[in-house]
Amino acid sequence: MEYVIGIILAIIVIIIVGLLLRKRLYDSVDYYESWILDIMNRNVAQELSKVKELNLEGDTKENFEEWKEQWDYILTVDLAKVEELLYDTEHAADRYNFPVAKKYMKQIEETLVTVEKKIETILIELNELLATEQENRKEIEELEPLYSELRKELTHNRFKFAQAEVRFEVELDEINKQLKNYESQIEEGNYIQAKEIVSTIKKRLVELQLEMEEFPDLYKTCKQELPSQLDELSKGLREMKDEGYYIDHLDLTREINVYQSRLLDTVSALEKEGIGTAKSIIEEVGERITEMYELLEKEALAKNYVDSKMPSYEKALDSFETHFLETKLEVEQLKEAYYFEDTDLEKYMALEKMMTQLKNKLMEFAQKIEKNNHAHSKLRAELDEGFQQLDKIEEEHEQFKKRIQNLRKDEFDAREQLKAMMDEIYQTTRKLRKSNLPGVPSFVWSMIEEAGLKNERVLQALDNQPLDIIQVQQSLSEAKVAVENAIEQTNAMLEQAALTEQVIQYANRYRSTDPVLAAKLSEAETLFRKAEYELSLEQAASAIEDVEPGALKKIEKFQEMIVS
Missing domain, CATH: 1.20.58 (Methane Monooxygenase Hydroxylase; Chain G, domain 1)
Known part of the structure; x- marks a missing residue:
């Protein structure tokens, strides 16, 4: 019993699924039928009728017939084929033959997409033709007045164009022939070829207009102005030579002749060929004339x-x-x-x-x-x-x-310095003799003597003939060192002797009470009398420092106050 119920339920499910799939197929059929109706209702025929406003000759006629034939084929063949496929799809759906129905629907989709592309191509080509015709008509309406204006300008002002008048006349005649050719192409319905002709006419008219506007000034510049400037420059060259200026090295006369010849060629080219290189030549000659004047x-x-x-x-x-x-x-x-x-x-x-x-x-x-x-x-x-x-x-x-x-x-300067140094040595010697010291150390006398000898050498160098100032300065430098050392050592010795006396005198207050100090002071006094002032100071300083530490510094400070 359970198996029977399962089989019944399975059959019911299959039936429901089949009904749903068939419903989807019917919906697709309705969608494609709507698509077909949309295509049939397109205003393609009405769009094609716009071509009839043009001249149905030549290429236009061929294109129109081809587009009309394609549209008729779409309506009578392509869409009829789709109708048959739709009928077959419905019939297959009624019999639940879904694979076959899907196959038909695929063919319908491909056919309708192709039809859409055909229609799109027809409309694009049609609109391009209409736009070309409109654009041609608009540009011709602008170019014809320009042509007439240029023709009028040439007729009324022939003198402005000199021999180039013939060339401009020929160019206008050629443009007129192209205008007539344009009209012929339009009458024959060849609008694409007419567009190319319009483009050529426009280009030639614009170039001719520009050339006719620029020609008079360029011609006048090359024919009159620049040659006149070159003549004036040549005249100036002759005048400068007559006034005594040497300018042959500039070779300007030859260059002026070359430019005169080039300008004649440029005038001929303007008349027979066009403005071409005239502008660059004019600029070159003008700049060079300015440079020539600057050189002069x-x-x-x-x-x-x-x-x-x-x-x-x-x-x-x-x-x-x-x-x-x-x-x-x-x-x-x-x-x-x-x-x-x-x-x-x-x-x-x-x-x-x-x-x-x-x-x-x-x-x-x-x-x-x-x-x-x-x-x-x-x-x-x-x-x-x-x-x-x-x-x-x-x-x-x-x-x-x-x-x-x-x-x-x-x-x-050397003699002045020598005199000063000799005075310093004299004063130092005099100071030693007035010092009342028991004696002077031999090294001090030696340094004083050496300084004196150095000064003598400077004097000898100054007396040489011819005088070598380098040798003098070298001797003077050595003498300075010797004198400074002698004075420095003498002053140091005198200060040392004075300090020794002060230390001994200060230490005498302890002599009676301190036998050791008394002995050292006696030895210091003996050394002092022998002119051994440095050893005498060391002995006396040692004695007083043992008794009264710091006494030496006190005596030195007092001595400095006396000296200052």
């Missing part, structure tokens, strides 16, 4: 500069030569009294050589000016270089003069 102005300024500055340069060089001869005489005199270093003599000879070179260059420069066979711009550069070299040699000359003049100053 540069030469004129350079000549004026040379003429005005040459006397100043000659005068300055003569003045330097005079001063140098004075220096030369001074050097000869100083060489008898002073020894000159090799570097100083080399500098002196270099200055003399430079002066000679400048004088030779000046002679050559004067000859160039007299012969007038050199560019004044180059002469100006040479003159400027001469001024710079003269400034340099004058500066070096002044430095050399200061150096040789310093020889006398250095000698005077």
Whole structure:
């Protein structure tokens, strides 16, 4: 019993599923029928009827018939085929033959998609044709007045275009032929070819308009203005030569002739070929004319500069030569009294050589000016270089003069320093003799004696003929060291002796009560009398420090107060 119920339920499920699938197929059939109705209701025929407003000839007629034939085929063949497939789909669905029904539906989908593409292609091509016709008509409406305007301009102002009038006339005739060809293509229904013709006409008219606008000015510039400027420039060249300017090196006359010839060729090209390279040639010639004037102005300024500055340069060089001869005489005199270093003599000879070179260059420069066979711009550069070299040699000359003049100053300074050092040694010796000391250490007398000998050597160096100031300064430096050491040691010895006396005197207060201190003080006094002041101070300081620590510092401080 349970098996029977299961089988019944399974049958019921299968029936329900079958009914649902069949319902979905019926819905799909309804969808495709609606699609077919939508296609049949399209205004394709109405859109195609717009072509009838054009000239149904040539390509337009062929395209129209092809589009109409495609649309008729869609209605009579493609859609009829879809109708049959829909009937077969419903019949298969009624018999629950779902695989076959799905196969038919796939064919319906593919056919309808293809139909849609065909319709889309027809409408796109149709709209392109209509848009092309409209665009052609609009552009021709704009181009025809431009053509008439250019024709009128050429007719009324032929003089403006000179020989190019014929070329412009021919170009307008060619454009007129293309306008007529455009009309023929329109009458024949060839709107695509007509579009190409319109594009060509537009391009040629725009170019012709631009050329006719620019031609008069370009022609006038090449025919009159620039040749006139070149003639004026050529005249200026001749005048400058007559006035004594050397400008042959610029080779401007040949260049002017070349440009005159090029302008003649450009005028011919303007008349026969077109504006082409005329603009670039005009720009090139104009810029070069400006450059030529700048070159001539540069030469004129350079000549004026040379003429005005040459006397100043000659005068300055003569003045330097005079001063140098004075220096030369001074050097000869100083060489008898002073020894000159090799570097100083080399500098002196270099200055003399430079002066000679400048004088030779000046002679050559004067000859160039007299012969007038050199560019004044180059002469100006040479003159400027001469001024710079003269400034340099004058500066070096002044430095050399200061150096040789310093020889006398250095000698005077050395003698003054020697005198001061000899006075210092004398005063130091006098101080020693007035010191009332029992004696002076031998090393102090030795240092004083050495300082005296060093001073004698300086004096000998100063008395040499010719005087070697380097040797003098070296001897003077050694003497300074010896004198400073002698004075320093003498002062140190005197201070040491004075401090020793103060320590002994201070320590005497303890002598009677302290036998050890008394013994040390006796030994210190003995050393003091022998002029052994350093050892005497050490002995006395040791004695007092044993009795009264810190006493030495107290005595030193007191001694400093007395000295200050």
